[in-house]
Amino acid sequence: MKMSSKTLTLPLASCILASALFAGCAAPPGQQNNAALGTGVGAATGAGLGALIGNSEGAMIGGAIGAVAGGLTGYNWSAIKQRLAGATQGTGTQITEQQDGSLKVNIPSSVSFATNSYQIRPTFTPALDEVARTLVQNPELVSRIIGHTDNTGAVPYNMTLSQSRALAVVNYLVSRGVASGRLSSEGRGQAQPIADNLTPTGRSQNRRVEIFLYPLQANPA
Incomplete structure (x- = not known):
């Protein structure tokens, strides 16, 4: 039948x-x-x-x-969030889980880079060292780094600066043992402000670096 x-x-x-x-x-x-x-x-x-x-x-x-x-x-970020929070305590860094399954580490300019510079500040290295350790110890993770600026200056200059800052982070992570193939970078210039560019405080918030950690199968790239 x-x-x-x-x-x-x-x-x-x-x-x-x-x-x-x-x-x-x-x-x-x-x-x-x-x-x-x-x-x-x-x-x-x-x-x-x-x-x-x-x-x-x-x-x-x-x-x-x-x-x-x-x-x-399905990824459990609890232990990683705790370690990153410890490494960035007192810096204003925000660590949040995203709806796409990633973990976002938002690092303000007061920690990361001086104005008009893409040289990594010493205050930035503890956070980056912890990100590097996380990636080395968790081979199922990859990372995407995105640079942002405020709206001061010309648009093309800000785009180039944001790209250079994101690439500087990639190079630092590679120097700490992370395989370059697990990292990608992008600059978005002044296109995605998160605060009011009319105030010094707002511009400072907009000058930021975002580090996203993804499980391999959730990586949008």
């Missing part, structure tokens, strides 16, 4: 669930509660949702989508 698509749905969903759990268990030690677990749970949840569609294709597609979503949101 020929089986219907609905007859196959439950076994297929179970299969995907088993595969998802295996993905979480097969992760290297110390990573099972991070991206791998998120991927496994996401796949299982997606498969269940897909099964509700009523056919085997729905379960398969749901599992695939769930795995991606789980990978994006």
